[in-house]
Amino acid sequence: MLTHLRPAITLTLGFTLLTGLAYPFAITGAAHVLFPAEAIGSLIEKDGVVIGSALIAQSFVGAGYLHPRPSASNYGATPSGASNLGPTNAALIASVAERRAAYTAENSAEAPIDAVTTSASGLDPDVSPENALAQAARIATARGVDRGAVLALITKQTKSPLLGLYGEPTVNVLQTNLALDAEFPMPLVGG
Amino acid sequence: MTLISYVLYFAVLTALGLGLAVWMRCVFEARIPALAWVDRIVLRSAGVNPDRQMSWTAYAMAVLAFNLAGFVLLYALLRLQGYLPLNPDGIGAMSPDLAFNTAVSFVTNTNWQAYSGEAQLSYLSQMAGLTVQNFVSAASGMAVGVAVIRGFTGPKDGGLGNFWADMTRATLWILLPLSIALALFLAAQGVPQTLLGAVKATGLEGAEQIIARGPAAAQIAIKQLGTNGGGFFGVNSAHPFENPTIASNIAQCLSILLIPVAFCFLFGSMARDRRQGWAIFAAMGIMLLAGVAVIHFYEVAGNSNLGIGANMEGKEARFGAMLSSLWAASTTAASNGSVNAMHDSFMPLSGMVMMVFMQIGEVIFGGVGSGLYGMLLYCIIAVFLAGLMVGRTPEYLGRKIEAREVTLAVIGFLSMPLGILVVGAFASTLPSALAAIQDPGPHGFSEVLYAYSSATGNNGSAFGGWGASLPWHTTAIGLVMILGRYAMIIPVLAIAGSLSRKTKAEATAGTFPTHGPLFVTLLILTVLILGALTFFPVLALGPIAEETARVAGQSF
Numbered sequence: 001m002l003t004h005l006r007p008a009i010t011l012t013l014g015f016t017l018l019t020g021l022a023y024p025f026a027i028t029g030a031a032h033v034l035f036p037a038e039a040i041g042s043l044i045e046k047d048g049v050v051i052g053s054a055l056i057a058q059s060f061v062g063a064g065y066l067h068p069r070p071s072a073s074n075y076g077a078t079p080s081g082a083s084n085l086g087p088t089n090a091a092l093i094a095s096v097a098e099r100r101a102a103y104t105a106e107n108s109a110e111a112p113i114d115a116v117t118t119s120a121s122g123l124d125p126d127v128s129p130e131n132a133l134a135q136a137a138r139i140a141t142a143r144g145v146d147r148g149a150v151l152a153l154i155t156k157q158t159k160s161p162l163l164g165l166y167g168e169p170t171v172n173v174l175q176t177n178l179a180l181d182a183e184f185p186m187p188l189v190g191g
Numbered sequence: 192m193t194l195i196s197y198v199l200y201f202a203v204l205t206a207l208g209l210g211l212a213v214w215m216r217c218v219f220e221a222r223i224p225a226l227a228w229v230d231r232i233v234l235r236s237a238g239v240n241p242d243r244q245m246s247w248t249a250y251a252m253a254v255l256a257f258n259l260a261g262f263v264l265l266y267a268l269l270r271l272q273g274y275l276p277l278n279p280d281g282i283g284a285m286s287p288d289l290a291f292n293t294a295v296s297f298v299t300n301t302n303w304q305a306y307s308g309e310a311q312l313s314y315l316s317q318m319a320g321l322t323v324q325n326f327v328s329a330a331s332g333m334a335v336g337v338a339v340i341r342g343f344t345g346p347k348d349g350g351l352g353n354f355w356a357d358m359t360r361a362t363l364w365i366l367l368p369l370s371i372a373l374a375l376f377l378a379a380q381g382v383p384q385t386l387l388g389a390v391k392a393t394g395l396e397g398a399e400q401i402i403a404r405g406p407a408a409a410q411i412a413i414k415q416l417g418t419n420g421g422g423f424f425g426v427n428s429a430h431p432f433e434n435p436t437i438a439s440n441i442a443q444c445l446s447i448l449l450i451p452v453a454f455c456f457l458f459g460s461m462a463r464d465r466r467q468g469w470a471i472f473a474a475m476g477i478m479l480l481a482g483v484a485v486i487h488f489y490e491v492a493g494n495s496n497l498g499i500g501a502n503m504e505g506k507e508a509r510f511g512a513m514l515s516s517l518w519a520a521s522t523t524a525a526s527n528g529s530v531n532a533m534h535d536s537f538m539p540l541s542g543m544v545m546m547v548f549m550q551i552g553e554v555i556f557g558g559v560g561s562g563l564y565g566m567l568l569y570c571i572i573a574v575f576l577a578g579l580m581v582g583r584t585p586e587y588l589g590r591k592i593e594a595r596e597v598t599l600a601v602i603g604f605l606s607m608p609l610g611i612l613v614v615g616a617f618a619s620t621l622p623s624a625l626a627a628i629q630d631p632g633p634h635g636f637s638e639v640l641y642a643y644s645s646a647t648g649n650n651g652s653a654f655g656g657w658g659a660s661l662p663w664h665t666t667a668i669g670l671v672m673i674l675g676r677y678a679m680i681i682p683v684l685a686i687a688g689s690l691s692r693k694t695k696a697e698a699t700a701g702t703f704p705t706h707g708p709l710f711v712t713l714l715i716l717t718v719l720i721l722g723a724l725t726f727f728p729v730l731a732l733g734p735i736a737e738e739t740a741r742v743a744g745q746s747f
Contacts, residue, residue: 004256010237012260019326020319027374027409031384041383041404050392055431058394084535084656086634087494090746096497113500120429120532126508165196167437168511
């Protein structure tokens with residue numbers, strides 16, 4: 001054992017310097033130069049204030065906005081979290097039924113599955129296109145615009161699966177809401 | 192369409208594995224003079240002569256000494272992080288039991304997470320602590336893997352190699368270059384890599400949000416490539432910062448299986464009989480595909496309790512059921528343990544497939560190096576069973592398999608039932624341990640079973656609702672992780688040492704060939720009989736009971 005002590009300690013310290021400091025510092029430097037916006041978290045600023053990250057869901061409750069998927073951690077990003085409830089858990093079944101009723105009441109539409117289940121991260125930035133389109137009528141009414149215009153905007157915001165083979169089509173909630181604000185500003189009263 | 196997606200995915204994975212195996216052989220045999228020159232300088236400075244062969248006992252002692260040094264350093268870092276630099280969010284010391292659990296977890300290549308990264312770790316601990324072990328615990332497994340291949344396939348008295356040289360080469364020339372490439376790709380996709388602390392945002396509707404970030408891309412790259420799996424953030428690769436796009440997901444999912452797949456082909460190449468590598472690859476691949484099919488079926492069919500559509504509870508919209516199923520099967524087959532969806536919320540039988548993958552000892556590709564040496568234990572048992580059936584002395588790759596090898600292989604396997612069934616039994620009966628269970632009904636028992644399967648198999652994924660931070664479990668799980676790692680490494684090195692001293696016999700007409708479909712079938716059956724049947728009774732109490740109840744419309 002003793003003969004192994006010197007290499008064990010030397011190599012542990014050596015690899016700590018190389019893989020624990022040099023490697024992450026080098027990647028940090030490279031990422032800041034090559035991908036400056038992504039390296040610091042794809043933040044979105046408006047009038048000099050950080051309003052969020054394009055990758056991180058935030059809460060939206062107003063009738064004029066697209067609403068994100070339910071979050072078990074209430075959109076808290078420190079720490080992130082899921083419900084982790086099992087498939088036969090009565091508490092899960094009850095809260096899904098509750099969300100479904102609320103969604104239907106709010107949108108006068110059937111709730112797609114992603115609108116009533118909590119995401120894995122609690123920070124899912126996307127919704128399914130079905131979910132987004134089902135909310136269009138409510139958004140259009142609140143903004144006093146034609147439903148067709150909102151539908152067209154949502155379709156424009158829809159991202160396709162990779163190569164048409166992998167993943168699901170999605171609509172980014174924050175970016176869609178920014179686009180809504182830009183194209184159809186909220187009426188000053190009501191909504 | 193789905194079928195095309197899977198076929199293309201696995202074809203790309205196989206091609207990458209074949210290519211990497213060629214490179215790995217060059218690295219481990221020090222065939223590239225410039226790289227060998229660097230190795231020599233590094234190793235000389237640590238007082239090592241890289242050409243000096245080690246006996247199996249010396250090799251094992253070196254692994255233990257190196258892992259012990261890593262454990263001590265990591266434990267100290269976690270306890271002292273509050274006083275050390277690179278801590279912009281002012282995070283304090285980890286408690287002793289949690290620091291023990293975390294240090295063991297990363298040194299044994301398990302990456303079980305009883306903590307939440309963004310809340311309980313400073314950037315220094317993430318980088319100089321966890322990232323380092325992500326590299327060197329993986330490199331330790333790869334070194335043992337290569338040593339075992341040498342013992343099985345090398346010439347008589349050819350030796351097992353030198354641990355320090357193998358570990359250093361694996362880190363410098365395999366893990367590091369792959370990690371740099373993957374980290375930069377992930378950064379381009381949107382994974383943060385910054386030393387700035389959390390940022391406060393004011394949402395469009397005025398709600399405040401604290402967004403945790405950090406040097407994530409560098410750590411995530413190695414966590415996938417080294418079958419580590421410990422996330423930068425608590426929800427791991429489900430977090431949009433760890434895995435922001437479908438492209439980042441595909442790249443990470445491929446990385447999970449890349450080196451374990453390459454190890455199969457490295458084995459065939461070093462055995463100078465590629466068919467041997469393909470046979471092991473086929474056995475592993477068939478079991479993986481079967482698991483993917485089951486999980487995909489249940490997740491796409493969904494949970495009728497929640498409504499029509501795929502089972503989206505605990506899944507991200509961008510990945511959907513398919514990419515979540517593929518990941519769940521890959522991460523439990525390889526002993527990776529990172530997740531892109533919450534395993535606790537998968538359908539009962541999907542969860543069972545994941546548990547079986549871990550309980551059989553992480554041999555379906557498995558951990559880097561460790562998956563192959565685990566499967567070689569099954570190969571020994573398979574040829575032993577074949578030998579009993581036809582009444583001949585069993586041979587593997589021309590070497591006689593005798594009582595010593597079979598005994599050692601069985602000792603290696605015993606660690607799984609010991610950690611899962613014996614320690615797990617205490618964990619599911621003692622009142623002080625039961626508080627960790629979140630879900631009522633059979634699913635609650637599945638949570639315990641999954642935890643101890645994951646820890647003993649050195650996987651690291653969890654049914655996340657289970658309270659892993661309870662001190663009873665941080666301690667018990669810490670101990671079974673040690674058991675699962677070293678009670679496998681030591682016997683398998685002993686077998687390799689013993690085989691390397693035996694004369695290689697030429698194959699005759701009476702030799703049982705260990706490549707064709709017959710051997711692949713026998714190997715799969717051995718895994719299922721020896722591994723899976725041991726755990727069938729306990730699976731009946733968890734996922735099978737839950738599925739039966741679900742079909743009958745019962746909830747808990």
